[in-house]
Amino acid sequence: MTAHSDSHAHLTLEQFDADREAVIARARDAGLAHIVTVSSYLGDAERCADLAARHDFIHFTCGLHPHEARRFTEEVAESLRAAAACPKAVAIGEIGLDFHYDLSPREHQREVFRAQIGLARAARLPIVIHTREAWDDTFAILREEEAAAIGGVFHCFSGGIEEARQCLDLGFYLSFAGTITFKNAGVLAEAAPYAPLDRILTETDAPFLSPHPFRGRRNEPARVVVVAERIAALRMVPVDEVAAAATRNLETVFRLVDPGKRGA
Ligand SMILES: [Zn+2]
Ligand SMILES: [Zn+2]
Numbered sequence: 001m002t003a004h005s006d007s008h009a010h011l012t013l014e015q016f017d018a019d020r021e022a023v024i025a026r027a028r029d030a031g032l033a034h035i036v037t038v039s040s041y042l043g044d045a046e047r048c049a050d051l052a053a054r055h056d057f058i059h060f061t062c063g064l065h066p067h068e069a070r071r072f073t074e075e076v077a078e079s080l081r082a083a084a085a086c087p088k089a090v091a092i093g094e095i096g097l098d099f100h101y102d103l104s105p106r107e108h109q110r111e112v113f114r115a116q117i118g119l120a121r122a123a124r125l126p127i128v129i130h131t132r133e134a135w136d137d138t139f140a141i142l143r144e145e146e147a148a149a150i151g152g153v154f155h156c157f158s159g160g161i162e163e164a165r166q167c168l169d170l171g172f173y174l175s176f177a178g179t180i181t182f183k184n185a186g187v188l189a190e191a192a193p194y195a196p197l198d199r200i201l202t203e204t205d206a207p208f209l210s211p212h213p214f215r216g217r218r219n220e221p222a223r224v225v226v227v228a229e230r231i232a233a234l235r236m237v238p239v240d241e242v243a244a245a246a247t248r249n250l251e252t253v254f255r256l257v258d259p260g261k262r263g264a
Contacts, residue, residue: 002240003033004228005247006221007175007254008094008128008155008203011037011058012047015207015218023220024055030222033057033247036254038094038128038155040065042076045083052088059254061091061128063119069104069112077119084123090254092120093128094155097141100132110141117145126152126253129172135163142170153253156205160187161194168199173253175201178211178219181230193235201253202227202246 006027016023027035037052038061039045045062052060062083064072083089095116097109104112120127127150131138142148148171157164157174167174174195180188192200202224204211210219211226225239228246232239251257 001031002243003247004031004224004243005034005202005250006032006204006206006224007034007036007153007201007246007250008038008177009035009206009221010040010208011035011051011206011221012039012044013207020051023222024058027221028057030225032221032224034059034250034256035221036061036090036250039063039083040094041068042071045080049083049086049088052086059088059090059256060086061093062089063091063093063095063116063128064112065094066096066098066109066113066130067101067103069109072112072115077115080116080119081123084119084125089125090256091126091128091152092116092123093152094130095127096130097134097138098130098132099134099137106137110137113138113141114145117141117147117150120147120150120152121145124150126150126255128152129154130156132158135159135166139166139170151253153201155203156209157191158188159191161190164191164195168195173199173201173249175203176227176231177203177205178209178215178223178227180234181211181226182215183212189234192231197235197241197245198249200231200242200246201249202231202243
Protein backbone atom coordinates (compact mmCIF):
# COMPACT_ATOMS: atom_id res chain seq x y z
CA MET A 1 0.00 0.00 0.00
CA THR A 2 1.15 3.53 -0.76
CA ALA A 3 2.64 5.23 2.26
CA HIS A 4 0.79 8.51 2.74
CA SER A 5 1.72 11.01 5.44
CA ASP A 6 0.13 13.94 7.25
CA SER A 7 2.74 16.58 8.05
CA HIS A 8 0.35 18.75 10.03
CA ALA A 9 -2.65 17.83 12.19
CA HIS A 10 -3.95 19.03 15.55
CA LEU A 11 -4.91 15.75 17.21
CA THR A 12 -4.92 17.24 20.72
CA LEU A 13 -7.81 19.64 20.02
CA GLU A 14 -11.16 19.03 21.71
CA GLN A 15 -12.79 18.20 18.37
CA PHE A 16 -11.13 14.77 18.77
CA ASP A 17 -11.88 14.21 22.46
CA ALA A 18 -14.78 11.85 21.77
CA ASP A 19 -13.04 9.52 19.31
CA ARG A 20 -9.31 10.33 19.13
CA GLU A 21 -8.13 6.71 19.09
CA ALA A 22 -10.63 5.77 16.36
CA VAL A 23 -9.37 8.69 14.23
CA ILE A 24 -5.79 7.51 14.69
CA ALA A 25 -6.77 3.93 13.81
CA ARG A 26 -8.48 5.12 10.60
CA ALA A 27 -5.31 6.99 9.65
CA ARG A 28 -3.30 3.83 10.01
CA ASP A 29 -5.88 1.87 7.98
CA ALA A 30 -5.67 4.53 5.24
CA GLY A 31 -1.96 3.77 4.91
CA LEU A 32 -0.43 6.73 6.72
CA ALA A 33 3.20 6.13 7.64
CA HIS A 34 3.46 9.33 9.70
CA ILE A 35 1.33 11.95 11.40
CA VAL A 36 2.94 15.05 12.87
CA THR A 37 0.67 16.53 15.52
CA VAL A 38 1.36 20.23 15.74
CA SER A 39 1.07 22.26 18.89
CA SER A 40 -0.47 25.69 18.71
CA TYR A 41 -1.84 26.99 22.02
CA LEU A 42 -0.32 27.40 25.48
CA GLY A 43 0.27 23.99 27.12
CA ASP A 44 -0.39 22.09 23.90
CA ALA A 45 3.20 20.91 23.41
CA GLU A 46 2.97 18.70 26.51
CA ARG A 47 -0.30 17.16 25.30
CA CYS A 48 1.23 16.53 21.86
CA ALA A 49 4.26 14.90 23.50
CA ASP A 50 2.01 12.55 25.49
CA LEU A 51 0.06 11.53 22.40
CA ALA A 52 3.22 10.97 20.34
CA ALA A 53 4.69 8.84 23.13
CA ARG A 54 1.74 6.45 22.82
CA HIS A 55 1.82 5.95 19.02
CA ASP A 56 4.89 4.90 17.08
CA PHE A 57 3.86 6.70 13.86
CA ILE A 58 3.06 10.04 15.52
CA HIS A 59 5.67 12.77 16.09
CA PHE A 60 5.04 16.28 17.34
CA THR A 61 6.11 19.89 17.20
CA CYS A 62 6.25 22.51 19.96
CA GLY A 63 5.51 26.17 19.51
CA LEU A 64 3.08 29.00 20.04
CA HIS A 65 0.73 29.96 17.19
CA PRO A 66 0.84 33.62 16.08
CA HIS A 67 -2.76 33.98 17.33
CA GLU A 68 -1.36 33.32 20.83
CA ALA A 69 1.72 35.53 20.49
CA ARG A 70 0.64 37.95 23.22
CA ARG A 71 0.80 35.07 25.72
CA PHE A 72 4.48 34.34 25.05
CA THR A 73 6.72 34.79 28.12
CA GLU A 74 10.15 33.59 29.19
CA GLU A 75 8.35 30.86 31.17
CA VAL A 76 6.59 29.70 27.98
CA ALA A 77 9.92 29.69 26.16
CA GLU A 78 11.34 27.49 28.90
CA SER A 79 8.45 24.98 28.60
CA LEU A 80 8.92 24.86 24.81
CA ARG A 81 12.65 24.20 25.29
CA ALA A 82 11.82 21.30 27.60
CA ALA A 83 9.27 19.82 25.16
CA ALA A 84 11.72 20.22 22.28
CA ALA A 85 14.15 17.94 24.11
CA CYS A 86 11.70 14.98 23.89
CA PRO A 87 12.91 12.29 21.48
CA LYS A 88 9.72 12.56 19.41
CA ALA A 89 9.83 16.35 19.00
CA VAL A 90 10.67 17.04 15.37
CA ALA A 91 10.24 20.81 14.94
CA ILE A 92 9.36 24.14 16.49
CA GLY A 93 5.93 25.17 15.28
CA GLU A 94 3.54 26.28 14.30
CA ILE A 95 5.01 29.75 14.45
CA GLY A 96 4.76 32.74 12.16
CA LEU A 97 2.52 35.67 11.32
CA ASP A 98 -1.22 35.90 10.78
CA PHE A 99 -2.23 39.36 9.57
CA HIS A 100 -5.64 38.09 8.46
CA TYR A 101 -7.09 37.58 11.93
CA ASP A 102 -4.63 39.84 13.81
CA LEU A 103 -5.53 38.11 17.09
CA SER A 104 -2.24 39.38 18.55
CA PRO A 105 -0.73 42.78 17.70
CA ARG A 106 1.52 42.54 14.61
CA GLU A 107 4.59 43.90 16.36
CA HIS A 108 4.14 41.27 19.03
CA GLN A 109 3.70 38.52 16.42
CA ARG A 110 6.97 39.55 14.72
CA GLU A 111 8.87 39.52 18.04
CA VAL A 112 7.55 36.11 19.08
CA PHE A 113 8.22 34.65 15.62
CA ARG A 114 11.85 35.79 15.93
CA ALA A 115 12.13 34.44 19.48
CA GLN A 116 10.84 31.01 18.43
CA ILE A 117 13.18 30.86 15.42
CA GLY A 118 15.88 31.44 18.05
CA LEU A 119 14.56 28.50 20.07
CA ALA A 120 14.67 26.30 16.97
CA ARG A 121 18.22 27.35 16.21
CA ALA A 122 19.29 26.55 19.76
CA ALA A 123 17.49 23.17 19.69
CA ARG A 124 18.78 22.51 16.16
CA LEU A 125 15.27 21.74 14.95
CA PRO A 126 13.51 22.87 11.77
CA ILE A 127 10.46 25.15 11.97
CA VAL A 128 6.84 24.81 10.85
CA ILE A 129 5.62 28.17 9.56
CA HIS A 130 2.08 29.53 9.55
CA THR A 131 1.83 32.67 7.42
CA ARG A 132 -1.33 34.41 6.33
CA GLU A 133 -1.42 37.71 4.41
CA ALA A 134 2.10 38.35 5.66
CA TRP A 135 4.47 37.09 2.96
CA ASP A 136 6.85 40.08 2.90
CA ASP A 137 7.27 40.23 6.67
CA THR A 138 7.68 36.45 6.88
CA PHE A 139 10.42 36.35 4.24
CA ALA A 140 12.20 39.37 5.78
CA ILE A 141 12.25 37.80 9.26
CA LEU A 142 13.40 34.42 7.92
CA ARG A 143 16.31 36.14 6.17
CA GLU A 144 17.23 38.35 9.13
CA GLU A 145 17.12 35.43 11.55
CA GLU A 146 19.06 33.20 9.13
CA ALA A 147 16.36 30.56 9.30
CA ALA A 148 17.71 28.88 6.17
CA ALA A 149 20.30 27.30 8.46
CA ILE A 150 17.60 25.22 10.16
CA GLY A 151 15.03 24.97 7.35
CA GLY A 152 11.51 23.68 7.70
CA VAL A 153 8.06 23.75 6.20
CA PHE A 154 5.56 26.35 5.03
CA HIS A 155 2.40 24.65 6.27
CA CYS A 156 -0.87 24.96 4.37
CA PHE A 157 0.99 26.71 1.61
CA SER A 158 -1.35 29.30 0.12
CA GLY A 159 0.80 31.22 -2.37
CA GLY A 160 1.37 31.09 -6.09
CA ILE A 161 4.50 30.45 -8.13
CA GLU A 162 6.30 33.61 -6.98
CA GLU A 163 5.86 32.84 -3.26
CA ALA A 164 6.72 29.19 -3.88
CA ARG A 165 9.95 30.23 -5.58
CA GLN A 166 10.96 32.38 -2.61
CA CYS A 167 10.21 29.59 -0.11
CA LEU A 168 12.19 27.11 -2.18
CA ASP A 169 15.10 29.55 -2.55
CA LEU A 170 15.27 29.74 1.24
CA GLY A 171 15.53 25.94 1.31
CA PHE A 172 12.07 25.33 2.75
CA TYR A 173 9.49 22.67 1.90
CA LEU A 174 5.90 23.41 0.86
CA SER A 175 3.11 21.51 2.57
CA PHE A 176 -0.20 21.37 0.70
CA ALA A 177 -3.56 21.02 2.48
CA GLY A 178 -7.21 20.51 1.55
CA THR A 179 -7.36 24.07 0.22
CA ILE A 180 -5.82 22.72 -2.99
CA THR A 181 -9.00 20.70 -3.63
CA PHE A 182 -11.29 23.74 -3.40
CA LYS A 183 -12.82 25.18 -6.56
CA ASN A 184 -11.33 28.57 -5.66
CA ALA A 185 -7.80 27.17 -5.20
CA GLY A 186 -6.63 29.85 -7.67
CA VAL A 187 -2.85 30.36 -7.94
CA LEU A 188 -2.31 27.54 -5.46
CA ALA A 189 -3.22 25.11 -8.24
CA GLU A 190 -0.23 26.52 -10.19
CA ALA A 191 2.20 26.24 -7.28
CA ALA A 192 1.59 22.51 -6.74
CA PRO A 193 2.88 21.41 -10.15
CA TYR A 194 5.61 24.08 -10.05
CA ALA A 195 7.30 22.88 -6.86
CA PRO A 196 9.83 20.07 -7.37
CA LEU A 197 8.59 16.66 -6.20
CA ASP A 198 11.37 16.45 -3.64
CA ARG A 199 10.16 19.60 -1.84
CA ILE A 200 6.46 18.96 -1.29
CA LEU A 201 4.60 17.56 1.71
CA THR A 202 0.94 16.67 2.26
CA GLU A 203 -1.13 17.64 5.27
CA THR A 204 -4.69 17.93 6.58
CA ASP A 205 -4.47 20.63 9.28
CA ALA A 206 -7.20 18.48 10.85
CA PRO A 207 -9.71 19.17 12.35
CA PHE A 208 -9.74 22.15 9.95
CA LEU A 209 -9.75 22.48 6.15
CA SER A 210 -11.53 19.29 5.12
CA PRO A 211 -10.89 18.68 1.42
CA HIS A 212 -13.64 18.70 -1.19
CA PRO A 213 -16.20 16.96 -1.01
CA PHE A 214 -15.98 16.95 2.80
CA ARG A 215 -15.57 20.73 3.05
CA GLY A 216 -17.17 22.20 6.17
CA ARG A 217 -17.02 18.94 8.12
CA ARG A 218 -14.43 17.92 10.71
CA ASN A 219 -11.24 16.88 8.98
CA GLU A 220 -9.01 13.95 9.98
CA PRO A 221 -5.58 12.63 8.92
CA ALA A 222 -7.01 9.78 6.76
CA ARG A 223 -8.24 12.45 4.32
CA VAL A 224 -4.70 13.41 3.41
CA VAL A 225 -5.17 10.83 0.65
CA VAL A 226 -7.57 13.26 -1.09
CA VAL A 227 -4.90 15.99 -0.98
CA ALA A 228 -2.30 13.67 -2.51
CA GLU A 229 -4.76 12.68 -5.25
CA ARG A 230 -5.38 16.32 -6.16
CA ILE A 231 -1.65 17.12 -6.33
CA ALA A 232 -1.15 14.04 -8.48
CA ALA A 233 -3.92 15.15 -10.85
CA LEU A 234 -2.42 18.64 -11.15
CA ARG A 235 1.04 17.21 -11.82
CA MET A 236 -0.35 14.47 -14.08
CA VAL A 237 1.52 11.70 -12.24
CA PRO A 238 0.25 8.63 -10.34
CA VAL A 239 -0.86 9.32 -6.75
CA ASP A 240 1.64 6.73 -5.49
CA GLU A 241 4.44 8.91 -6.77
CA VAL A 242 3.18 11.97 -4.85
CA ALA A 243 2.48 10.01 -1.66
CA ALA A 244 5.88 8.32 -1.69
CA ALA A 245 7.66 11.64 -2.29
CA ALA A 246 5.67 13.46 0.41
CA THR A 247 6.47 10.73 2.92
CA ARG A 248 10.15 10.67 1.99
CA ASN A 249 10.30 14.48 2.23
CA LEU A 250 8.60 14.47 5.64
CA GLU A 251 11.20 12.00 6.88
CA THR A 252 13.96 14.18 5.49
CA VAL A 253 12.84 17.58 6.75
CA PHE A 254 11.93 16.24 10.20
CA ARG A 255 15.06 14.05 10.25
CA LEU A 256 13.29 10.78 10.88
CA VAL A 257 15.45 8.85 8.44
CA ASP A 258 18.69 9.07 10.28
CA PRO A 259 18.03 10.28 13.84
CA GLY A 260 21.79 10.11 14.38
CA LYS A 261 21.94 13.32 12.39
CA ARG A 262 19.72 15.13 14.90
CA GLY A 263 21.72 17.82 16.56
CA ALA A 264 24.52 17.48 14.04
ZN1 LIG B 1 -1.65 27.18 10.64
ZN1 LIG C 1 -2.20 24.17 12.05
